[in-house]
Amino acid sequence: MYEDCVKTNSDREIYQPGSPRLGKYANGRLQTFEVGSLLLKAAIERDMVGSLEEKCHYYQGCISSNKELIRMGQGISYQDKNGQMCVGLFDGAVKMSNVSRDNKTMVQVICFRISTDDNGDIQYGCFQCPVLVKTTYKEIIPSSSVKQRVHLVHDCLSRECGFEESNHDVVEEREVIQHYSLTTTHNLTNNRYLFNRFFISCNNVF
Ligand SMILES: [Zn+2]
Numbered sequence: 001m002y003e004d005c006v007k008t009n010s011d012r013e014i015y016q017p018g019s020p021r022l023g024k025y026a027n028g029r030l031q032t033f034e035v036g037s038l039l040l041k042a043a044i045e046r047d048m049v050g051s052l053e054e055k056c057h058y059y060q061g062c063i064s065s066n067k068e069l070i071r072m073g074q075g076i077s078y079q080d081k082n083g084q085m086c087v088g089l090f091d092g093a094v095k096m097s098n099v100s101r102d103n104k105t106m107v108q109v110i111c112f113r114i115s116t117d118d119n120g121d122i123q124y125g126c127f128q129c130p131v132l133v134k135t136t137y138k139e140i141i142p143s144s145s146v147k148q149r150v151h152l153v154h155d156c157l158s159r160e161c162g163f164e165e166s167n168h169d170v171v172e173e174r175e176v177i178q179h180y181s182l183t184t185t186h187n188l189t190n191n192r193y194l195f196n197r198f199f200i201s202c203n204n205v206f
Contacts (some may be wrong), residue, residue: 018144020093020105027135030057040138047140056094066148066150077205079145087112093143096136105143111135125155129194132162155192164174
């Protein structure tokens, strides 16, 4: 059941923008957690005005305004509290058990900031893709603020990323042969990423 794109005409609630998806189940039952055990404490205190002990369900996906399924670690564009368009990585969603909350489904985001030069102009990398810097800052936003999926590519050229060679034994035609492969290894101390302007479902954010 692999569904990378849930664009559908279905009116079911789970396919509507802002709906949480891919819940955590145990023995067929949706599990209940304390918010404080799932999301960053500093971000809860700043963005949620709630108790860390409040109960919620946990989800590893949500539906964007564009009706795409967003999964853990995928790039998104979203609107922050000031109405500013931002880019980040989806880092989990919670649905509060207390239904009286206004925005009861919240999404945690790992924030990226746009890299600018001394004049405040956006810096561009290969193919005129804007450069973004991955931060350690996390914020929590209503799931309805998740606009669309975006594609972020590690800016490998700016530092040493490379390939690792490996040999695996594989069986082919009943014979064991050596299979040579190259795997990309990123130097993640370099936190610069390129915003892929050519990603198919992406309206330009910048
Ligand atoms: Zn790289």
